[in-house]
Amino acid sequence: MLNVFWRLLIPIILLAASLYAVFEVGRIQQQYQPLLAYLPYPLLLLAMLLAQQFNRLRLFAAAGIFLLTFITVQMGLQQPLAEPRPFFLFTALSLLLPINLTLLAVLPERGLWSRYGFGLMLWLAAQALLLGLLPVAYLQQPFPYHHWFEPLPIQGYLLSYAASLLFALALLVMSLMLILRKGETEAALWVCLLAVFLTLLLFAQAYISAVLLSCCALCLMYCLLRSSRDMAFRDDLTGLRNRRAFNEKLRSLAGHYVIATMDIDHFKKFNDSHGHEVGDDVLRLVAAHIAKVAGGGVPYRYGGEEFCVVFSGRQPAAACAVFLEQLRVAIEAYPITLRNQASRPDSQKQGQGQRGSSRKAKTVSVTISIGVAERNARWRKAEEVLKASDQALYKAKKQGRNCLVLA
Ligand SMILES: Nc1nc2c(ncn2[C@@H]2O[C@H](COP(=O)(O)OP(=O)(O)OP(=O)(O)O)[C@@H](O)[C@H]2O)c(=O)[nH]1
Numbered sequence: 001m002l003n004v005f006w007r008l009l010i011p012i013i014l015l016a017a018s019l020y021a022v023f024e025v026g027r028i029q030q031q032y033q034p035l036l037a038y039l040p041y042p043l044l045l046l047a048m049l050l051a052q053q054f055n056r057l058r059l060f061a062a063a064g065i066f067l068l069t070f071i072t073v074q075m076g077l078q079q080p081l082a083e084p085r086p087f088f089l090f091t092a093l094s095l096l097l098p099i100n101l102t103l104l105a106v107l108p109e110r111g112l113w114s115r116y117g118f119g120l121m122l123w124l125a126a127q128a129l130l131l132g133l134l135p136v137a138y139l140q141q142p143f144p145y146h147h148w149f150e151p152l153p154i155q156g157y158l159l160s161y162a163a164s165l166l167f168a169l170a171l172l173v174m175s176l177m178l179i180l181r182k183g184e185t186e187a188a189l190w191v192c193l194l195a196v197f198l199t200l201l202l203f204a205q206a207y208i209s210a211v212l213l214s215c216c217a218l219c220l221m222y223c224l225l226r227s228s229r230d231m232a233f234r235d236d237l238t239g240l241r242n243r244r245a246f247n248e249k250l251r252s253l254a255g256h257y258v259i260a261t262m263d264i265d266h267f268k269k270f271n272d273s274h275g276h277e278v279g280d281d282v283l284r285l286v287a288a289h290i291a292k293v294a295g296g297g298v299p300y301r302y303g304g305e306e307f308c309v310v311f312s313g314r315q316p317a318a319a320c321a322v323f324l325e326q327l328r329v330a331i332e333a334y335p336i337t338l339r340n341q342a343s344r345p346d347s348q349k350q351g352q353g354q355r356g357s358s359r360k361a362k363t364v365s366v367t368i369s370i371g372v373a374e375r376n377a378r379w380r381k382a383e384e385v386l387k388a389s390d391q392a393l394y395k396a397k398k399q400g401r402n403c404l405v406l407a
Pocket residue numbers: 237263264265266267268269271275276277278279280283303304305397401
């Protein structure tokens with residue numbers, strides 16, 4: 001949950017600041033106010049360009065949807081909502097926005113130039129056509145189930161039963177997706193859902209769509225920046241911080257700290273007997289254990305099958321060794337189930353015949369060796385502490401592996 005909170009924090013601050021700006025817009029000098037009315041265009045186009053550069057379909061589509069929304073507001077919703085065409089456009093936006101944002105939150109990220117990308121663009125283009133063409137049809141014949149699309153009988157509340165229901169459902173589904181995936185994109189889309197809901201709710205407020213859709217563009221760009229930071233500092237395979245992040249950490253270390261270096265034992269042999277793919281699974285598994293290290297240790301994938309943990313608090317190396325020992329024991333005790341590669345069926349039919357009979361699941365385990373060193377009078381620089389922990393790891397390997405050595 002803490003993860004979700006951090007992902008939401010900046011977008012929510014942006015939304016709160018935008019709401020404040022909406023009510024303070026009168027303080028901006030009159031000659032600058034029209035500029036505000038055009039702000040979403042460059043911001044949303046920039047968000048689309050960045051999303052395209054990073055190959056993020058969902059963010060690209062979200063920025064496109066907000067751009068279309070803003071164009072619709074500017075071109076079709078500047079008259080009273082009681083008139084048929086603005087009423088239709090407002091209703092269509094209030095129904096389509098929650099549906100589209102939920103769709104984006106549920107879809108997996110497959111990149112712009114994929115089947116998903118093509119399908120999504122067609123779906124959005126169809127909606128744009130609908131918004132452009134259907135009002136004519138609407139004006140010619142009254143809409144069925146009209147009362148579902150009338151504003152609720154609440155003073156100052158412009159949304160209909162159907163739109164309110166869809167926004168509530170969207171909030172539920174998108175909250176679930178955010179909790180399950182804990183992704184930057186899900187967090188940005190979640191805040192954008194609130195922003196568009198508020199836009200429609202406070203529609204009579206001057207500049208509301210310009211300010212809140214600009215806020216959506218900023219949330220999407222912030223999400224892209226965060227994910228590019230992750231790309232630079234996270235290891236793709238294990239999800240741990242990578243060597244670049246570790247080097248940055250080394251530069252910033254001061255005061256007392258402990259560095260632990262660890263390495264999977266006989267990993268080459270493991271790879272040779274079970275294959276590189278299974279080796280990758282084991283790296284992920286070991287990393288997941290290391291990520292849970294107690295005592296405030298921060299884990300990194302140093303490279304290959306080597307990991308580091310940095311404890312930057314005041315605790316001595318001996319105290320950190322207790323947490324690292326727990327980790328070593330947990331990894332050793334963890335059974336890794338392998339599917340018997342040799343008995344893998346060649347065809348689906350063969351596989352169905354074999355299921356539950358000859359495909360035996362084999363269980364193995366891996367061990368790790370750990371070297372630990374702390375900053376002291378002998379090793380004053382971070383590079384020296386790292387070298388000392390590396391030498392301690394070498395000793396652990398010499399002592400027969402699956403053990404911890406303090407430098
Ligand atoms: N599957 C997989 N293997 C990797 C990855 N990175 C490094 N390796 C393998 O890790 C193995 C490391 O082997 P060595 O450095 O000889 O170490 P070891 O076999 O674990 O021996 P000891 O450390 O002495 O116990 C090599 O076979 C590499 O190919 C990776 O990302 N995925």
